[in-house]
Amino acid sequence: MVHVLRMFRRFRRDRAKPQRPPTIAELQAESEAEFLTSNLKRNIAKIRTLFGESSDLIVREFTIGDSPSFPAAMIQIDGMVDAKFSASELLSTLMVETRLARSSLLPRTILDALHSQALAVTQVKKEQQLSRIGVALSGGDSLLLVDGEKTGLLCSTQGFKHRSVEEPQSESGVRVPREGFTEVLSINRSLIRRRVRDPRLRFEKMQIGSVTQTPVEIAYVHGIVDQALVEEVRKRLKKIDIDGVFESGYLEAMISDNPNSIFPLVRRTERPDTVAAALTEGRVAILTDGTPFTLTVPVTLPEMLHASEDYYTHWVVATFVRTFRYISYAFAMLGPAVYVALVTFHQEMIPTTLTHGVAAAREGVPFTAAIEAFFMLSVFEVLREAGIRLPRIVGSSMTIVGALVLGQQTVNAGLASPSMVVVVAGTAIASFTNPTYALDASSRILRFAYLIAGALLGLFGIFFVVCLVGMHLCSLRSFGVPYLSPFAPLNVSGLRDTAYRAPWWVLIMRPPYLTIRDEKRQDVSNRPRPE
């Protein structure tokens, strides 16, 4: 019986095998093991099979030189290359000018000669492995194949269409550089390099995503950064094995110290000046192709409440604004909860006149303050989401509906009291002061948690949640740096750029809670004084 079963199983296995088409992983492994041959026709055929007669594959066959002449081919992907450049510079050189200088091509191998004399391209790379050639072609390189050569020459001829450098959409300011990152990694790199010109600024290239092969680069300033941090970033990125990376959020989720925390442990920004400042402070930046959002690590909670503009304005002004930003962050989380707790449990804390006003306004409202707050906050969340998703054309009608109909008419319809509308609107405005969108998301979620706690047990309900959130925050680390530094663990000199923004000449050291190789930022004598 067992014997029969075993036979049946073997029979099924044998039958199933040849029918199954190969998976992408198998195909990739296959192309990785495949190399170019010395036969031009066969090489072209190999690449044609690799791309499967894809419509954007361009194969241009021609001959190099006169006597001897070498059959050659130029292979490109349509739309990824600068067509004008590759025609006028590359092909014309190879087809016309090599013919004129026939003798010089002879002594060496044809490839070396082309490499050193004929290819007027800045970047040329020799490549034999088929899979790497495929990825390079998809990235906008042109492949030059010559008959009789086992090696192909990859010339960098990238010329795809992309968005130009524009003002960053998600982080605006008054006195800030207007340039923001784009979707193209090489442009982003140049935006950083233009701000940090020391050659010790290093970019390390890697590719993540087995199908997308997305270029990702680690940036740091050698000599300031702690090499252990770079090694840690490298290690965490190398560990990622995924099919595609379309935004830096993929990487963020996979290198975070505590991926389940709603608090962002990696900073993302589309401002090159922010990244440049982070790099000079000894942090590491991670650039991802295809997104303007660059990651920097490590980061602390207070730093996320700092806008880059804080550092460009007068220190008193910056401190003043920053204080309000801290308060706003707290209010964005606690505002509705404290209001509900006060009107439900601790009426005596509200000034007497206001108590009467609130009570009178709540007269016609059928719900308890908690449900009212829950309803209004939900409406606000929906409005906000709608504001992000809606097609720009219907924007104006949306504003009218949101502001007028919901705001004014909920009160008139008796669904919410005016004081609640004020509190929720105040919360909304407070949350817009947050310069880091990801951090704002945490306050939006916690707002509801606090609201429930405040509705159940008043201020001490909020107190218990504050304790739990506080413990969570104290336990977080971003690449080894405690999340609440310099407040906890307390680092007094670190408070110079957190509790207040000290004038620039006082910020002599780089943030003291970071582990960095060179801590001194500037000379002590920078304070302007009469000579």
Place this chain on the structure above:
Amino acid sequence: MVISVLLVITAYDPVRQDAWISALITAVGGPLITWLIMTLAVQFPGETFMEYAPRLLGKVLGPIVSVLLLLFLMERGTFLLRTFAGMLTLSVYTQTPIIVFMVLTSLVVAVGVRHGIEVVGRLGDIFTPIYLVVTAVVLAASVPLWDTQWVRPIMARGVLPVIIGAVTPTAYFVEKLYLLILAPVVPDVKRARTVATWAAFAASVIMLLFAICVLFTFGPFEAPRFSLPGYYLARIASLGDLYERLDIIPLLAWSLTMVVHLSVIAYALTKGTGQLLGIRDHRSLAFPLASIGIPVAIMSVADFAQFREFVHPSIMGVYMLGLVFPVFLIILVVALIRKAPARPSARAKGGK
């Protein structure tokens, strides 16, 4: 720690207007007790009491004393839990059953214990400035209500009531025995001893300030009657129109430090229990111990009347200074005489 002390500083009735002198005595006695406790820890750097007790006191007596220490911490922790929950039900939530606050507090504390002492310490870093600022505001706000005549005559009934009045507040410092379990957390125990002693002194100074403010504000006849003199101080104090009827804010600020304090005791209890039972990951004990703590807390004190009885020098003083502390002193003397038998592993390494 301070809040539990400020509850009792004026509790001993006969001391009346001389409570502040009692507080002065505490400012000497409290740090001294802390210093002595840390002195035992200094003898065994890098080890908790559970680890060196068998070597110091023998295979039988060592674990027994360890269990006693844990029971003592359990009693202290649950007493604090009961006090805290009682404070809330007495002041703000008069309608809410006390068990609600016990459960919530022990839940928060257990989460804190699971996060570890480092997290609790950092929480303390954040809460302490809040505590200090709020306390300073409350004390300052009481100044307009002062009547400095209340403290006279000084020591009208002689020295004895003053000394007896200092017994309970001083006795509170015996709970710092938890330091015997926490000490190995820091690399330099000797420095930790200095820090802990100064911290105890600072706590006593705050207590002294409270005693003075309460006395000057309420007078020697009213003050001893309050269960929560600090809270009543916050309640009647006001800063013009700016600060009025906001007594819950100081209460919140004090509760923050209360949670930290309770977490520290609970952490010591959990870690000690784990070591005694040989459990590698003591964090798994956090929630079970918290759930044991709740019924114990309910049993510890029935109501605030009993609480006041309990903190009377004749009970609290005898219990802490007459029973627990002498046992500790004997252990300390034994440790000093036996010259701290070294760790077996350390001795083996030294032999090579």
